[in-house]
Amino acid sequence: MTALFGLARRNWQISNPPEVPKSPKPLRFGVLSAADIAPSALIVPSKSHPEVVVQVIAARDPSKAKAFAQKHGIPEVAATYQDILDNQNIDCVYIPLPNGLHLKWALRALEAGKHVLLEKPSVGNAAEARALFRSPLLASGGPHRTPPVILEAAHFVFHPAWAAFMSFVSPPDVASARATLWVPRWRLGADDIRYRYELAGGALMDLGFYTATAIMRVFGSVAEECIECKTEPGSMDARCDRWFKARYRFPGGDGPNSERIGEIEGDFKAPLDRISPDVHVVHRPVVVTDDSGLEADISAEVERAGGAAKVEVVRIRKVKFTTFVQPTYMHSIEVDDEYQMRQRLEGPAAALQPAVAVLKTWRKSKTTKAYTFRDMGAEQPGEPYWATYRYQLEQFVNRVRGRETRQWFGGEDSINTMRMIDMAYTAAKLPLRVSEVDKKTEEKLEKPEQKSDQKAAEMKSDKKTELKPDRRVEQKFDKQFEQKLDRRAEQRT
Numbered sequence: 001m002t003a004l005f006g007l008a009r010r011n012w013q014i015s016n017p018p019e020v021p022k023s024p025k026p027l028r029f030g031v032l033s034a035a036d037i038a039p040s041a042l043i044v045p046s047k048s049h050p051e052v053v054v055q056v057i058a059a060r061d062p063s064k065a066k067a068f069a070q071k072h073g074i075p076e077v078a079a080t081y082q083d084i085l086d087n088q089n090i091d092c093v094y095i096p097l098p099n100g101l102h103l104k105w106a107l108r109a110l111e112a113g114k115h116v117l118l119e120k121p122s123v124g125n126a127a128e129a130r131a132l133f134r135s136p137l138l139a140s141g142g143p144h145r146t147p148p149v150i151l152e153a154a155h156f157v158f159h160p161a162w163a164a165f166m167s168f169v170s171p172p173d174v175a176s177a178r179a180t181l182w183v184p185r186w187r188l189g190a191d192d193i194r195y196r197y198e199l200a201g202g203a204l205m206d207l208g209f210y211t212a213t214a215i216m217r218v219f220g221s222v223a224e225e226c227i228e229c230k231t232e233p234g235s236m237d238a239r240c241d242r243w244f245k246a247r248y249r250f251p252g253g254d255g256p257n258s259e260r261i262g263e264i265e266g267d268f269k270a271p272l273d274r275i276s277p278d279v280h281v282v283h284r285p286v287v288v289t290d291d292s293g294l295e296a297d298i299s300a301e302v303e304r305a306g307g308a309a310k311v312e313v314v315r316i317r318k319v320k321f322t323t324f325v326q327p328t329y330m331h332s333i334e335v336d337d338e339y340q341m342r343q344r345l346e347g348p349a350a351a352l353q354p355a356v357a358v359l360k361t362w363r364k365s366k367t368t369k370a371y372t373f374r375d376m377g378a379e380q381p382g383e384p385y386w387a388t389y390r391y392q393l394e395q396f397v398n399r400v401r402g403r404e405t406r407q408w409f410g411g412e413d414s415i416n417t418m419r420m421i422d423m424a425y426t427a428a429k430l431p432l433r434v435s436e437v438d439k440k441t442e443e444k445l446e447k448p449e450q451k452s453d454q455k456a457a458e459m460k461s462d463k464k465t466e467l468k469p470d471r472r473v474e475q476k477f478d479k480q481f482e483q484k485l486d487r488r489a490e491q492r493t
C-alpha cells in the first residue's frame with residue numbers, strides 16, 4: 001500500500017514538481033518551436049531548477065506560440081526562431097524541431113553564441129554529426145565570450161537508474177546485449193514528423209538513437225559493423241522505416257565462435273504486450289576471486305581434488321534493465337549471477353571442448369532500482385520525481401556554469417550514435433537521412449558515409465571509439481555503488 005502511494009505520488013510530481021525561487025542571474029532559455037516534447041523535456045523540469053528560466057518561445061505560427069506561452073507561463077513570444085537567437089538576453093536555446101532541422105538551427109545558435117540543448121537524434125547522419133560536434137565554433141565560441149556548450153538530449157543516461165544499471169555491467173566482458181524500444185500503435189499520427197524522410201524521420205533515427213546509445217555504453221565502444229538490419233516501411237514513404245531490427249558486431253571478440261553481438265529493435269506501431277523498453281546484457285564467464293566465501297570454497301575443492309587440480313570459480317552475469325528510457329515512472333534492474341566452480345582439464349582430457357569440468361554451480365540474484373543518487377549512496381542532487389530530463393538539465397547547467405558534470409553525453413558520443421544509425425541504414429539498403437542546411441553550411445559538409453569500405457577505413461583510423469574520461473569516472477562510481485549494494489544484500493541475509 002505504502003509502495004503504491006509512493007508510486008502515485010512520484011508519478012504525479014513528475015509533471016507537477018514543487019516550484020523553486022529563481023537565483024538572481026538564472027540562465028534564460030529560448031525554445032525553438034511549440035513542440036509536443038518541450039513541456040516534458042524542458043518547461044516542467046525548469047520549474048524545480050533555481051538557475052533556469054524559460055524566457056521566450058517562437059513558433060512558425062505566432063498565434064500558436066502565444067497560446068503555448070500562455071499555457072506554460074512563458075513570459076515572451078518571439079516572432080521567429082531567428083529572433084530568439086538574436087536576443088542578447090537569451091543564454092541557451094532548446095531545439096525540439098524535426099530531426100532534419102536540428103543541424104541548421106544548432107549551427108545558427110552556436111554562431112549566435114548560445115548554449116544548445118538539442119533534441120535527439122542530433123542530426124541526419126554521421127558526417128553531419130562530425131560537422132556539428134567538431135565545429136570550430138565549439139572551441140572558440142566564435143566572436144562571443146565563452147565557448148558554447150552543446151548537448152544532444154540523451155536524457156536517459158543522466159538518470160541514476162542508468163548509473164545503477166551500469167554498475168552491474170563490465171563493458172569489456174559483455175558477450176551480448178539487446179535493447180528494445182516500442183511506441184504503442186495508437187500514439188503517432190499517420191503524418192507524424194517521424195514518418196517523413198525529408199525531415200530525417202525513421203524508427204532507426206528515433207528509437208534507434210536510444211537503443212544504439214544503450215548498447216554502445218554497454219559494450220564500451222561503437223560497433224565495428226552492422227551485420228544485418230531488417231526494416232519495415234511506414235505508410236508515408238518507403239525510405240522511412242516504421243520497424244527495425246539490427247545486429248552489430250562489437251570489437252573485442254575472440255573469433256567467429258565468441259563474437260560480441262549487440263541487437264537493437266524498435267517499432268512505431270507496437271502491440272500492447274510490447275511497451276516496456278528493456279536492455280538485456282549477458283557477460284562471458286569471468287573468473288572471480290573476490291566474492292566473500294569463494295576463496296574458501298576454491299581451497300576446499302582443490303584439497304578434495306588432491307591439491308593438483310586447477311580449480312577456479314567463474315561468474316556468468318545477466319543483467320536486465322526494464323524501462324530504461326523513462327525510469328522515473330517505474331523501473332527495475334535484475335541481476336542474475338550464475339557461478340560455476342570449474343576444474344581445468346589437463347593431459348589428454350584437455351583436448352576436449354570445453355577443456356573444463358564443472359564441479360558445482362549456484363546462483364545469486366537481486367533486483368534493485370535507483371530513483372535518486374542517494375539511493376546509490378552517492379552525494380548528488382536529485383529527487384524521486386526528477387524525470388530523466390530534470391537530471392539532464394542539472395548537468396547541462398553545471399557544464400554551462402563551468403562546474404563539474406558527473407554524467408555527460410559528449411559530442412563524440414553523438415557522432416558515434418549517428419555512425420551506428422548510418423551503419424544500420426546502409427545494411428538495410430536504405431538511404432541515409434540528410435538535413436536541410438543553408439548554402440553556406442552545405443559547402444562545409446563532407447559527403448555522408450554510404451559505402452561500408454569507407455566506414456571500415458574510417459573506423460580503423462578513428463581513435464574516438466574508446467571511452468571518454470567522463471565514462472571512466474562513471475564506471476569507477478558505478479563500481480562503488482555495486483560494492484555498496486552487495487554489502488547491503490549481505491547484511492540482509
Ligand SMILES: NC(=O)C1=CN([C@@H]2O[C@H](COP(=O)(O)OP(=O)(O)OC[C@H]3O[C@@H](n4cnc5c(N)ncnc54)[C@H](OP(=O)(O)O)[C@@H]3O)[C@@H](O)[C@H]2O)C=CC1
Nearest residue numbers: 033034035036037059060096097098099119120121153193
Ligand atoms: N527527448 C525525448 O524524450 C523526445 C524527443 N523528441 C525529439 O524532439 C523533436 C520533436 O519531436 P515532437 O515534439 O514529437 O514533434 P512535434 O511535431 O510536436 O514538434 C516539432 C515542432 O517543429 C516545428 N517545425 C518546424 N518546421 C517544421 C516542419 N517543416 N514540419 C513540421 N514541424 C516543423 C513545429 O513547430 P512550430 O511550433 O514552430 O509550428 C513543431 O511544433 C524530434 O527531434 C524528436 O526526436 C520527441 C519526443 C520525445
Ligand SMILES: O=C1OC[C@@H](O)[C@H](O)[C@H]1O
Nearest residue numbers: 120182183194206207325
Ligand atoms: O524520444 C522519444 O522517446 C520515445 C518515443 O516514445 C518517441 O517516439 C521518441 O521521439
